[in-house]
Amino acid sequence: MLQKAQNYICNNADSEWEKLNADMLEEIVKYIDSYRDYVMIRAVCKSLNSTLVKVPKHIRVPWLVLPFEEDTFRGTQHLSMPHFRMPELKNTEIRGSSFGWLICIGIDGRIQAINPFTKSNFDLPPLSTLPSVIKYQPDVQDEEYVLRYPRLGMASSSRDMQRLFEKIIFSCSPNNVKEFMAVAIHGEFERLAFYRFGDDRWTDIDPTTIELRGNYEDMICHEGKVYAIDFFAKLYEFDMKTSHGGKRNVPLPLDFILPCHDSHKKYLALHPDGNLLLLVRHLRHYSKGKVCVGEEESDYCRTSRFDMYKLNTSANQWCKEFSLGNHVLVIGFNSSILMPSFPDHKGNCMRNRIYYSDNMWEFYQPNYGGHDVGVFNLENREIEQIFPKSYICQPPPIWILSD
Template identity: 30%
Template sequence: MLQPCLLIRIFGTLDIPDLFSSGAVCRSWLPNYLVVRRLRLWSPNQSPCLVYSSGDREANTATLHNLSTNKLYHITLTEPAFRSRYVMGSSHGWLITADEQSNLIFVNPATLAQIAMPPPETMRNVRLRYNAEGELDGYDLLYMDLSSRDFDTKTEPDDDLSLEEGRFYFYVRVAISCDPSSGNCIVLRVHLPGYQLSYARVGDTAWTWIDTDTECWDYHGIIHSGHDGLFYALRGNGTVHSIDLNGPSPVVKVILKQMVPYINSNKYIARAPWGDFYQIWRHDDFSAEKDGKVTSKNFVYKIDFVGQKLVQVNSLRDHALFIGFNSPFFVPVKDFCMLIPNSIYYTDDLHYYIFCHRISLREVVVFNMEDNSFTDLSLPNSRLNGPPPVWIRPSLT
């Protein structure tokens, strides 16, 4: 029989789904498993997983595909059912989801914990809509007048949203400052109209609009940096803003000026473990063969804030970068031999396209920066298109 101290060391090296299984192997292992859970001795270097809904499982089951081991884990989530949700992000081991009434809900697929954010009607540009019988019917999306900084009380017919449709407009991108269960977590979201920003803290009763500058719109990517406690937001023209939400009111600063005229591409911002910031520009084309959008070109730029320029690169220091609806994260390939160095692992995250073409196959592809090649990632055929698949690194917090 293995000694408890040795078992605890072994358990601390396991991927979290395997750690859960170890606690159920036999009665003598359970106390050691509980020690690892209580003292948080599990490895922080968890394997990246793709989370999706599998057609051969129940609607309330989320499937995690571990890319390093090729194992599949099936986790049963409590109501509302996983398949009925819209997944528009992940960070710190939590999925960022919206239910069929467009409420934002954080879900930890490892612990099954859930945390709800303020409801849509607390957003400054959203109004509840009722039908003639006085029943809740949906949402009205209001537009800001940039000159008066006020909201138009009139909406176009296309802006009359059903309860379900609201989530495709309210949560284009979502980033969080820390584990949402740890306290004082700030949630920043990009939303329509205009790809603008609003934020709230876990426990708040309403969302706060960020309109400190007339240029606070057209945001493509947002991230939070634990190095300095700031959010960073990338606009469609390559401009980067730093956003400080730690004080009584938002502080927005332009830290990278406009790089290029507007180029129609999906743009991301990421910060590497070694401190450098990157812009990733992803171009899509329509594929008749796949009956949908596919990634056709990709450019990666290191941001030089001092020189106020972008420098194209073809290496990520032997790391892999995971991008999609999730907050971008880097993984050292030396720790996960199945991953391809200097590559970007993509999932389909064109929110408007997903909304309009829900039956089209969601793209999961690997871009190799060294030879500029794209490879479809081999996944089980039972993977469904909804909710959209997303990358995650599991956590027990």
């Protein structure tokens, strides 16, 4: 019976659907909250495919990518938010998502961009072309990569190299070949490197200045420039068109807590008014379910709160911010991005919130990590944890937004 219904729709779709105008179609698809179902509707006939947009507004929400099987980890079986299950990526390290693309690093050193919405993919230069790699010897087990800046040893294994990528982002959609650029934080010293279409390897953004040797925690691309924030919250600006740039002398906020007194992670995003936004994510360590005190060894950690600062360019200073208004900030391994408010699966307006995933490898222990995923409400300062009963979730989930 189902097959007969499908055949009828396909055989009569063009004539029937052509009678509906675009407004009526838009009203109908508002009731479809699954992107995969929406794709199937567009594929019914040529008329629908040409009339309906690729991604409707009501589905332009943060999606959580789960690179593991259905029942691998507790708490993932009944997720109410939009999500993809991609167990085919369980042996990779997902190190970025930008403009609807995931950036994955395989154990073989291959770096691949995958679009789960369109099923498209393309390769970026492999791990062996990083500026920090001076020799690649694939036949030498556990010492395949000889490094220029050895901290833990002169040679590193494929698995170690996978994890030496902190993050990879895109400057724009890969469809824009002329403007496209990938930027990565990589290596034991968290340096910056970039790739443009046509390049056969990764290139240091500034290989000559010792002062810029690394410790970067996040970066964004905007109007041909790369902005980066380092471990000590120092801001850097690089003009990729002129190859000029370096540290900007922006004083730290008066209430900023130095890293040596607090476990935290920093992120950069672009505010809707065009200014830079600095987000500081604070972590709380736990031992046997209780908050750790002093030097007490922790069993796991979770996000406790966020602080926000917006750059006042004319005054050259960071100003404390307390609200995102009608916007939502999404952070983690993904490109840090502010997006307009949207309705959730219950019809509630999601606004003034921070969606975060776990990308803090430096705080991981062997028995936990990847679990710190949630939504922080800036209005009441409360956190909704996505996996409240889990302490390990590997590979870590990652947020992705459709382009």
